[in-house]
Each structure stands twice: as structure tokens, then as C-alpha cells.
Amino acid sequence: xxxxxxxxxxxxxxxxxxxxxxxxxxxxxxxxxxxxxxxxxxxxxxxxxxxxxxxxxxxxxxxxxxxxxxxxxxxxxxxxxxxxxxxxxxxxxxxxxxxxxxxxxxxxxxxxxxxxxxxxxxxxxxxxxxxxxxxxxxxxxxxxxxxxxxxxxxxxxxxxxxxxxxxxxxxxxx
Numbered sequence: 001x002x003x004x005x006x007x008x009x010x011x012x013x014x015x016x017x018x019x020x021x022x023x024x025x026x027x028x029x030x031x032x033x034x035x036x037x038x039x040x041x042x043x044x045x046x047x048x049x050x051x052x053x054x055x056x057x058x059x060x061x062x063x064x065x066x067x068x069x070x071x072x073x074x075x076x077x078x079x080x081x082x083x084x085x086x087x088x089x090x091x092x093x094x095x096x097x098x099x100x101x102x103x104x105x106x107x108x109x110x111x112x113x114x115x116x117x118x119x120x121x122x123x124x125x126x127x128x129x130x131x132x133x134x135x136x137x138x139x140x141x142x143x144x145x146x147x148x149x150x151x152x153x154x155x156x157x158x159x160x161x162x163x164x165x166x167x168x169x170x171x172x173x174x
Contacts, residue, residue, distance in 0.1 A: 032079035035105075036061060036069040039077060039086065042109045052120045071112060072119060075099070088112065 040059050047053040062068040062076075069077045075090045086108040088100040100111045166172040 031083045033061070033063065033067045035079050035083070035086070036067055036077060039105055039108060039112075040069055042105060043112050046109075046113055047116065053116065056120060056123060057116055071116060075115070075119075077108065077112070088115065 040061065044059055047057045047059070056072050058070050058072055060070045062070060066078055066080070071077065071088075074092075075088065078087050078089065079085065080087045084103045086102055086105070087098055088108070088111065089096040090099055099115065100108070102108050102111070163172070
């Protein structure tokens with residue numbers, strides 16, 4: 001019976017150690033979440049209700065093992081590698097590229113605002129580029145020589161196809 005009490009003490013000690021570790025893990029997650037929320041609160045007034053940010057900037061928190069503040073569809077901020085550093089990451093081809101890392105909330109806020117401004121410009125450029133391919137829009141101009149070349153090669157290709165068909169159907173023999 002004495003052996004059981006020793007084992008009961010060991011089990012109790014193991015459970016207390018596990019509970020302490022769980023508390024430590026939860027405190028780290030809470031610290032990361034709180035730092036990300038503070039960052040979101042620092043950035044939000046600058047982009048909220050701004051017409052250029054509409055449809056691009058999200059600033060959504062993703063809870064989990066590693067909390068994440070999503071800035072837009074491809075970029076987010078995490079607190080890594082410890083509970084002091086902000087890390088701006090961008091999703092690229094099934095991997096994450098680290099764009100910026102700092103332990104200063106103000107530095108990260110400034111960098112995020114610059115980053116989002118560049119993303120807005122890139123979005124506007126992409127939208128302008130798509131306008132060139134709108135049906136009915138004027139396309140590129142071709143010279144007379146280029147049009148004549150295309151017409152002649154098309155006509156010759158058509159004649160060649162007709163000759164091959166005539167030979168295959170037996171209408172033309174050599």
C-alpha cells in the first residue's frame with residue numbers, strides 16, 4: 001500500500017507540473033493576442049473609412065496556437081519568435097516570406113501603413129492593366145504590311161487545305 005501512496009504523490013506532482021505548463025502556454029498566447037490587438041488598435045484609425053483601403057485592408061484577428069493579425073488576403077502579423085517581436089509575413093506560393101520584424105509597436109505600425117499604401121498602388125495598377133483588355137476597347141494598331149501578310153498566309157493555308165481534301169476524296173489525282 002505504501003507503494004501506491006508514492007505513486008499517487010508522483011501523479012499529483014506530474015499533474016501540477018502539467019497544469020503549470022498549460023498556464024504558461026496560455027499566458028504566452030494571451031500576451032501575443034494582446035500585442036496584436038494593440039497593433040490593430042494603432043493601425044485601425046489610419047485606414048478605417050479610408051476609401052483607398054476599402055476592399056483591401058481587413059485587420060482581422062485569427063486566434064489559435066499562433067494568433068495572427070491579417071492585414072489583407074496575403075499578409076499578416078504574428079508575434080514571433082518570442083512574445084516581444086512583431087513579424088510581418090506575406091503568403092507566397094505555399095510559404096511565408098518575412099517582410100519586416102521589430103519589437104517596436106510604433107515601428108511596425110509605420111511599416112504596415114507604408115506596406116498597405118504600396119498594396120493599394122499595386123491593386124490600382126492591376127485594375128488599370130485589366131482595363132486594356134475590356135471588350136470593345138481599342139486594341140493595338142497593325143500596319144498594312146502585317147495585315148497583308150496575315151491575309152496572304154491565311155489564303156494560302158486555305159487553298160492547301162482544299163487541295164488535300166480534294167486528293168483525299170479522290171476528286172483530284174496526279
